[in-house]
Amino acid sequence: MSTARTGSLYVMPLVTAHFTMSLDGFMAGPDQTQETPLGVGGEELHRWMFDEARHPADLAARDHILAPRGAYIMGRNMFGPVRGDWASFEGSEDWRGWWGDEPPYHAPVFVLTHYPHDPIEMEGGTTFHFVGGFDEALARAIEAANGDPVTIAGGASAVRQGLEAGVVDEVMVSHSPMTLGGGESPFAVAGLVAEPVKVETSPFATHVYYRIKRD
Amino acid sequence: MSTARTGSLYVMPLVTAHFTMSLDGFMAGPDQTQETPLGVGGEELHRWMFDEARHPADLAARDHILAPRGAYIMGRNMFGPVRGDWASFEGSEDWRGWWGDEPPYHAPVFVLTHYPHDPIEMEGGTTFHFVGGFDEALARAIEAANGDPVTIAGGASAVRQGLEAGVVDEVMVSHSPMTLGGGESPFAVAGLVAEPVKVETSPFATHVYYRIKRD
Numbered sequence: 001m002s003t004a005r006t007g008s009l010y011v012m013p014l015v016t017a018h019f020t021m022s023l024d025g026f027m028a029g030p031d032q033t034q035e036t037p038l039g040v041g042g043e044e045l046h047r048w049m050f051d052e053a054r055h056p057a058d059l060a061a062r063d064h065i066l067a068p069r070g071a072y073i074m075g076r077n078m079f080g081p082v083r084g085d086w087a088s089f090e091g092s093e094d095w096r097g098w099w100g101d102e103p104p105y106h107a108p109v110f111v112l113t114h115y116p117h118d119p120i121e122m123e124g125g126t127t128f129h130f131v132g133g134f135d136e137a138l139a140r141a142i143e144a145a146n147g148d149p150v151t152i153a154g155g156a157s158a159v160r161q162g163l164e165a166g167v168v169d170e171v172m173v174s175h176s177p178m179t180l181g182g183g184e185s186p187f188a189v190a191g192l193v194a195e196p197v198k199v200e201t202s203p204f205a206t207h208v209y210y211r212i213k214r215d
Numbered sequence: 216m217s218t219a220r221t222g223s224l225y226v227m228p229l230v231t232a233h234f235t236m237s238l239d240g241f242m243a244g245p246d247q248t249q250e251t252p253l254g255v256g257g258e259e260l261h262r263w264m265f266d267e268a269r270h271p272a273d274l275a276a277r278d279h280i281l282a283p284r285g286a287y288i289m290g291r292n293m294f295g296p297v298r299g300d301w302a303s304f305e306g307s308e309d310w311r312g313w314w315g316d317e318p319p320y321h322a323p324v325f326v327l328t329h330y331p332h333d334p335i336e337m338e339g340g341t342t343f344h345f346v347g348g349f350d351e352a353l354a355r356a357i358e359a360a361n362g363d364p365v366t367i368a369g370g371a372s373a374v375r376q377g378l379e380a381g382v383v384d385e386v387m388v389s390h391s392p393m394t395l396g397g398g399e400s401p402f403a404v405a406g407l408v409a410e411p412v413k414v415e416t417s418p419f420a421t422h423v424y425y426r427i428k429r430d
Contacts, residue, residue, distance in 0.1 A: 201414040
């Protein structure tokens with residue numbers, strides 16, 4: 001949002017997002033499960049991030065992703081495989097995210113879900129908070145970030161909600177050179193106009209840093 | 216296709232495509248008409264090509280597009296606004312393409328259509344031939360190209376047919392930093408894997424040259 005609101009108690013922070021997208025415009029493959037959290041083909045999509053032979057462009061993009069943020073917003077399907085009620089399968093009520101004891105966020109993460117859940121405090125400064133809608137998540141993330149950037153960590157639906165709301169300032173898209181054949185599109189928003197301000201490329205992805213334009 | 220077929224009378228030429236694509240994956244906006252041939256928003260999509268203040272990256276991409284080819288394949292909706300029978304509106308039977316007397320192709324162009332039409336010879340070496348399906352168009356284009364590259368000029372459906380058939384070697388995608396909200400997707404093909412081999416960028420587009428990989 002990045003506009004100082006006169007009379008507000010806080011300065012609006014930069015709101016960003018970053019994600020890897022296939023040539024057919026999807027952020028994860030179809031049929032996401034606990035075993036294949038990125039869906040069919042989704043791991044290959046993120047090969048630039050995981051491949052052992054890391055290219056400088058991919059390292060720079062990873063550094064960009066891992067840079068400290070004030071707070072995060074995350075869709076529930078990115079937080080975990082639990083759908084519907086938190087106790088929907090054996091052990092699912094104990095789900096604490098994909099990232100082990102110390103998630104890489106080191107900041108408050110506001111998870112979008114219609115199903116209430118107590119906050120989960122992890123090691124290293126990450127606390128998962130569960131909120132009922134995007135607007136509430138954004139307001140709480142901005143407050144928690146205390147002027148530092150707020151980042152929409154994914155997935156596609158959370159990013160799209162941010163773009164639709166017109167609150168996103170910058171997006172790094174890692175265009176992955178493959179198709180998935182199905183999935184959810186973060187850019188299914190009519191009339192969005194952006195400007196590429198930086199591009200770094202490797203054989204595994206073309207990382208484009210877009211500034212979202214305002215009317 | 217780019218593989219010399221042993222025993223064939225001709226060497227298989229390189230088969231390429233190039234197109235501009237929105238962030239939501241479309242090559243033209245919705246509601247294409249004779250007045251808005253690129254659909255709603257489609258002209259803005261191609262701004263990198265038409266804008267007067269041309270950036271070196273955009274000029275290089277334009278040069279790539281305008282380089283001589285042996286033959287072209289083109290979808291009928293790219294050739295013109297006529298749908299169904301060639302005499303579907305007043306004067307439509309005289310339609311000779313969007314490009315005036317001397318189209319920029321200077322080579323045979325094989326237009327995909329189920330409606331028979333005599334060839335149209337234009338100035339400057341372009342002749343439009345009308346063929347009933349992609350396979351026939353490809354065979355005739357390869358023969359006419361005599362070893363020079365064959366390029367799928369568009370639109371989305373023609374490109375997708377080429378990708379589905381597995382005959383495309385290289386694609387230049389000009390990623391345009393905007394969304395259209397609807398249209399047809401050239402990459403609606405599952406399991407395609409490519410490699411970006413060159414990237415040139417301007418404020419108006421990120422031009423990525425992809426090599427399509429084979430299994």
